[in-house]
Amino acid sequence: MSFSVENYSVTIGARRVVQDVSFDAKPGRILAVLGPNGAGKSTLLKGFCSMRRGDGSVRLDHADLLAMRPIDRARLVGYVAQDLAQLDVALDVFELLLLAQSGGRRSWRAPPEAFRRAEETLETLGLSRFARCRPSQLSGGERQMIGLALALVRRPRLLLLDEPTSALDLSNQLQILDAVAEHTRSHDVVTLAVLHDLNLATRYADEVLLLKNGRVHTSGTTEAVMDPATISDVYGVDCYPLPVPGTRFTALYPVSRTPRMQPTAK
Numbered sequence: 001m002s003f004s005v006e007n008y009s010v011t012i013g014a015r016r017v018v019q020d021v022s023f024d025a026k027p028g029r030i031l032a033v034l035g036p037n038g039a040g041k042s043t044l045l046k047g048f049c050s051m052r053r054g055d056g057s058v059r060l061d062h063a064d065l066l067a068m069r070p071i072d073r074a075r076l077v078g079y080v081a082q083d084l085a086q087l088d089v090a091l092d093v094f095e096l097l098l099l100a101q102s103g104g105r106r107s108w109r110a111p112p113e114a115f116r117r118a119e120e121t122l123e124t125l126g127l128s129r130f131a132r133c134r135p136s137q138l139s140g141g142e143r144q145m146i147g148l149a150l151a152l153v154r155r156p157r158l159l160l161l162d163e164p165t166s167a168l169d170l171s172n173q174l175q176i177l178d179a180v181a182e183h184t185r186s187h188d189v190v191t192l193a194v195l196h197d198l199n200l201a202t203r204y205a206d207e208v209l210l211l212k213n214g215r216v217h218t219s220g221t222t223e224a225v226m227d228p229a230t231i232s233d234v235y236g237v238d239c240y241p242l243p244v245p246g247t248r249f250t251a252l253y254p255v256s257r258t259p260r261m262q263p264t265a266k
Contacts, residue, residue, distance in 0.1 A: 003190040008056030019214045032205035039211040078151030087135035094131040121153040141167040161193040202249040
């Protein structure tokens, strides 16, 4: 399987928010989409779901993702948004997980496999206790975890996560990203995750797509991209690298904002 993006742009109003983005992502690996506020990270993912209209080429398994019917694209792509307002429905979590597997059918009876998959997904994410709760009864962080469960239960080939840990405490951040990493590898999924926490990216991502002002600033392996000089250039923050003993990743400790050159008075 392959996921390839070429010369992809998104314009909102009169402003081009994403500009000529090109990259490839590999199955079984996590690609972190990073960049400062306003870099175009969320817009990029929304474009891949056709929630934003874009120009260029986005191909999954050599098929034109943007030209697909919504029902066909939904079978291949799992998207977890920051805003989970769509979960305000009169169904409990388990019913939502069954419905997510219906494939768009208007009238259907859930097969035993759908029940088994729903149960396994909740267990894997540590959410079994919420099976009979309505989303409106849950906290923002709990709803965020349910949103991930709804994406994973359908076994998508492309998983798009827009800040999947933004409302979670530290323990749940690790639990959810451990589950995402395991799912990505065991099911050979292409996973793109927008993250703000750089240390979560260094811990979990195999590759990084670093955006600045809507363009690709740098892309490559996490080890190659996440160096202090690059972080200083993109984020305007000086960091101190801290290799974590017994692991493959290096933490980045923020020291101070990078001094900016002041314009010379004329």
